[in-house]
Amino acid sequence: MTAMKSPLSLTVLLxxxxxxxxxxxxxxxxxxxxxxxxxxxxxxxxxxxxxxxAGLTPDMSVIDKLNYQPExxxxxxxxxxxxxxxxxxxxxxxxxxxHAEVLARVQQRHGVDPATVVAVWGxxxxxxxxxxxxxxxxxxxxxxxxxxxxxxxxxxxxxxxRILQGGHIAPERLIGSWAGAFGxxxxxxxxxxRLAVDFDGDGRRDLMDNTSDALASTANFLAKAxxxxxxxxGFEVKLPSGFNTDNEGRRSKRAMSEWVARGxxxxxxxxxxxxxxxxxxxxxxxxTGPAFLVFKNFDAIYSYNAAESYGLAIAHLSDRxxxxxxxTTPWPTDDPGLSRAERRELQGLLIxxxxxxxEVDGMLGDxxxxxxxxxxxxxxxxxxxxxxxxxxxxxxxx
Ligand code: CA
Numbered sequence: 001m002t003a004m005k006s007p008l009s010l011t012v013l014l015x016x017x018x019x020x021x022x023x024x025x026x027x028x029x030x031x032x033x034x035x036x037x038x039x040x041x042x043x044x045x046x047x048x049x050x051x052x053x054a055g056l057t058p059d060m061s062v063i064d065k066l067n068y069q070p071e072x073x074x075x076x077x078x079x080x081x082x083x084x085x086x087x088x089x090x091x092x093x094x095x096x097x098x099h100a101e102v103l104a105r106v107q108q109r110h111g112v113d114p115a116t117v118v119a120v121w122g123x124x125x126x127x128x129x130x131x132x133x134x135x136x137x138x139x140x141x142x143x144x145x146x147x148x149x150x151x152x153x154x155x156x157x158x159x160x161x162r163i164l165q166g167g168h169i170a171p172e173r174l175i176g177s178w179a180g181a182f183g184x185x186x187x188x189x190x191x192x193x194r195l196a197v198d199f200d201g202d203g204r205r206d207l208m209d210n211t212s213d214a215l216a217s218t219a220n221f222l223a224k225a226x227x228x229x230x231x232x233x234g235f236e237v238k239l240p241s242g243f244n245t246d247n248e249g250r251r252s253k254r255a256m257s258e259w260v261a262r263g264x265x266x267x268x269x270x271x272x273x274x275x276x277x278x279x280x281x282x283x284x285x286x287x288t289g290p291a292f293l294v295f296k297n298f299d300a301i302y303s304y305n306a307a308e309s310y311g312l313a314i315a316h317l318s319d320r321x322x323x324x325x326x327x328t329t330p331w332p333t334d335d336p337g338l339s340r341a342e343r344r345e346l347q348g349l350l351i352x353x354x355x356x357x358x359e360v361d362g363m364l365g366d367x368x369x370x371x372x373x374x375x376x377x378x379x380x381x382x383x384x385x386x387x388x389x390x391x392x393x394x395x396x397x398x
Contacts, residue, residue, distance in 0.1 A: 028056070028057065032053045036049050038158070042158040052161050076309050082340055082363075087339065103118070109216070117222075120185070123310070132182060133175060134178050162193065163192060182207065226299065233295060239264060245283050250299065288332045345392065346364070346392045347360040368387065
């Protein structure tokens with residue numbers, strides 16, 4: 001396009017373009033032109049770059065996502081009750097059975113047990129059912145040219161193009177989150193390049209459509225993050241009354257003998273097991289809520305997504321998949337969180353009361369929370385826009 005000299009020849013070019021082609025807006029085209037040399041230096045051939053950026057248009061909704069500051073901070077019991085509910089446990093157990101043979105071989109090769117691998121899968125992509133809806137080149141191209149952290153996203157943009165250039169995934173299949181995580185494992189492109197595995201040996205590392213590649217890649221991620229097959233992630237513990245949890249945490253690892261000396265027991269009252277490595281004490285809802293001793297394996301899970309609540313969701317789901325029940329110590333609240341089934345029920349009740357909350361999807365977003373606020377006001381309840389057991393029960397009763 002830049003070589004075109006006169007309006008006349010521009011017209012000729014536009015006519016010559018296939019009718020489905022989109023036109024890249026000039027600002028965006030200039031930005032993409034400006035990145036080409038760097039992409040080339042990063043291993044994206046000129047032909048690939050031209051092919052993958054042809055007709056690319058920015059999607060400014062990803063910049064809105066980048067800048068979004070949630071005013072609502074979800075309590076950990078809401079976070080966990082949506083991620084680890086009976087539905088996900090049942091589906092996870094079905095997946096364990098369905099993929100038992102692959103998971104056994106994955107464990108043999110990478111040393112990570114089936115329940116842990118399937119728990120990550122369930123939390124990351126709901127067992128491959130929620131892969132994201134953003135075409136990755138468009139999202140990463142936009143983030144490379146607009147908003148904060150452009151140089152970070154440029155690295156991911158080039159990486160996505162290298163993956164496509166390598167033929168691992170078809171360009172039209174490369175769809176993921178607004179920030180560029182994709183596939184069953186929701187890896188960022190550079191994580192894919194470092195850690196994705198071609199488990200079935202067909203020459204492609206396909207995390208979009210190949211379950212065995214995806215499961216093995218998750219296990220490989222955890223193995224490289226320091227997973228130790230002889231160790232648990234951790235377990236729930238009982239603190240002696242008045243125990244001071246100041247200065248304790250995931251990172252403050254102490255020998256098991258020290259925890260024994262300080263009076264900790266497993267939550268069922270039995271003594272702490274011998275022969276395990278050092279562990280940190282996590283009390284995600286303060287000293288009166290559930291308490292956990294967590295080992296190095298918890299850190300490996302944590303490195304997947306750098307949030308302790310996230311790590312706990314995967315760790316707990318893995319226990320539930322092995323047949324364990326919910327945590328023994330209740331969360332310090334009189335209004336526990338909702339499962340996804342209960343969230344869908346709540347959304348249905350809000351719709352029945354005339355609220356426009358969009359799709360019933362089991363996710364309580366801004367529209368659902370606004371409707372909950374209206375109902376809480378009407379019902380004379382505390383108005384916080386939070387979907388918990390109390391507002392669900394109140395609406396059910398009407
Ligand atoms: Ca493969």
